Amino acid sequence: MSYQTGFLNHFATEAVEGALPEDRNSPQRPAFGLYAEQFSTSAFTAPRVENRRSWLYRMRPTTAHGAFQPYSGAPRFAAPDGTHTTPNRLRWDPLTMPDGEVDFVDGMVTYGGNGSPAEGGIGIHLYATSASMDRRALQNSDGEMLIVPQTGALRIVTELGRIDIAPGHIGLVPRGMRSRVELIDGGARGYVCENFGEPFRLPDLGPIGANGLANPRDFETPVAWFEDRDEEFEIVQKFNGKLWTTTIDHSPFDVVAWHGNSAPCRYDLARFNTIGTVSFDHPDPSIFTVLTSPSAIPGTANCDFVIFPPRWMVAEDTFRPPWFHRNVMSEFMGLIHGEYDAKEGGGFVPGGASLHNQFNGHGPDAESTKRAMEASVKPHKIEDTLAFMFESRAVIHTTDFAMNGGLLQSDYDACWNGFTKARLP
Numbered sequence: 428m429s430y431q432t433g434f435l436n437h438f439a440t441e442a443v444e445g446a447l448p449e450d451r452n453s454p455q456r457p458a459f460g461l462y463a464e465q466f467s468t469s470a471f472t473a474p475r476v477e478n479r480r481s482w483l484y485r486m487r488p489t490t491a492h493g494a495f496q497p498y499s500g501a502p503r504f505a506a507p508d509g510t511h512t513t514p515n516r517l518r519w520d521p522l523t524m525p526d527g528e529v530d531f532v533d534g535m536v537t538y539g540g541n542g543s544p545a546e547g548g549i550g551i552h553l554y555a556t557s558a559s560m561d562r563r564a565l566q567n568s569d570g571e572m573l574i575v576p577q578t579g580a581l582r583i584v585t586e587l588g589r590i591d592i593a594p595g596h597i598g599l600v601p602r603g604m605r606s607r608v609e610l611i612d613g614g615a616r617g618y619v620c621e622n623f624g625e626p627f628r629l630p631d632l633g634p635i636g637a638n639g640l641a642n643p644r645d646f647e648t649p650v651a652w653f654e655d656r657d658e659e660f661e662i663v664q665k666f667n668g669k670l671w672t673t674t675i676d677h678s679p680f681d682v683v684a685w686h687g688n689s690a691p692c693r694y695d696l697a698r699f700n701t702i703g704t705v706s707f708d709h710p711d712p713s714i715f716t717v718l719t720s721p722s723a724i725p726g727t728a729n730c731d732f733v734i735f736p737p738r739w740m741v742a743e744d745t746f747r748p749p750w751f752h753r754n755v756m757s758e759f760m761g762l763i764h765g766e767y768d769a770k771e772g773g774g775f776v777p778g779g780a781s782l783h784n785q786f787n788g789h790g791p792d793a794e795s796t797k798r799a800m801e802a803s804v805k806p807h808k809i810e811d812t813l814a815f816m817f818e819s820r821a822v823i824h825t826t827d828f829a830m831n832g833g834l835l836q837s838d839y840d841a842c843w844n845g846f847t848k849a850r851l852p
């Protein structure tokens with residue numbers, strides 16, 4: 428597998444020499460009879476710094492297909508309808524692996540979301556899959572997909588090339604781009620943030636300076652790759668919250684060359700340059716932001732993707748775990764491996780998830796609080812752990828599966844029982 432490095436670069440790549448026009452985007456007759464197609468994930472007139480588009484040179488135009496029909500698979504891949512929205516703190520056990528052959532599309536399970544593909548917002552999904560997608564592709568017209576594997580490595584075949592992601596990596600597929608998810612080493616499970624808002628980008632660094640957090644050069648975008656297969660392929664399209672299907676008589680992965688800045692990429696979270704306090708107090712978790720999707724309100728994200736990676740804790744005279752907290756932003760968390768430092772009492776396990784919706788109090792469980800208050804604050808390395816958060820400006824609505832699917836823990840609130848009352852002088 429070959430990659431080009433950099434975040435949002437203007438890349439140029441060809442799988443066959445001479446396929447990529449050098450001097451213009453749309454020659455009268457592209458090389459070898461290829462067809463030029465512009466793929467736009469921003470409005471044509473978006474400011475240059477926001478403008479995202481690529482030019483694809485493919486064996487057949489994407490237009491050659493019949494009408495899409497409603498798709499009847501993927502029974503749990505559907506936005507919440509608003510009837511299960513709750514202020515309660517929620518925590519879930521991991522998904523069980525499916526019986527039989529279930530691919531990435533049919534194995535998607537929506538837990539929550541907010542907004543809509545038209546107005547922005549996010550969809551939050553977990554997946555459990557036992558089979559590679561074969562002769563079919565997913566086109567998500569509603570949102571960009573941030574894929575966070577928890578077990579099992581994935582090969583994501585996209586129109587612009589292939590990326591491999593194992594647990595500890597993330598993959599990012601642009602809105603509207605076709606992709607196929609293949610399993611590299613058997614069954615796989617993980618999380619997906621579907622971003623209806625502004626595409627993810629690196630956060631500003633402010634006083635941190637020109638370097639740090641996720642560095643642009645650690646993002647990897649595939650080189651052009653195509654397959655020449657004259658067989659039936661199904662295209663499953665997510666469009667305005669619903670799934671549709673159509674069939675074409677060839678592989679949609681027939682892009683021989685492309686150039687541009689709207690492209691899939693992967694990132695190894697181990698490359699994250701984690702920054703924290705070297706004096707006192709626990710910084711706000713925004714210090715751990717990998718990628719952000721801004722809203723129209725400055726500094727108030729449609730979605731922040733935040734990680735809690737291995738790191739040194741050195742703060743003095745400080746309560747080191749996450750503090751107790753009520754937040755205008757809503758917080759959905761997952762755990763890739765290890766233990767999260769605010770939940771040492773157990774219950775938040777790899778593959779599981781939690782939701783702390785807008786303004787509902789949360790923070791370290793009683794066990795973590797006790798340990799942190801009694802600990803001697805010597806330098807201590809938090810190791811073998813990787814948690815993350817999808818943080819969003821609007822309430823996260825939950826689905827029927829999230830509330831009644833058998834994985835919701837009934838006793839989550841109890842992790843905050845037993846705090847002794849302060850004794851005043």
Ligand SMILES: O=C(O)Cc1cc(O)ccc1O
Binds near residue numbers: 750
């Ligand atoms: O566990 C959480 O809820 C996420 C979180 C982490 C942190 O370090 C500080 C605040 C916060 O909300």
Ligand SMILES: [Fe+2]
Binds near residue numbers: 752754758783789
């Ligand atoms: Fe929080």
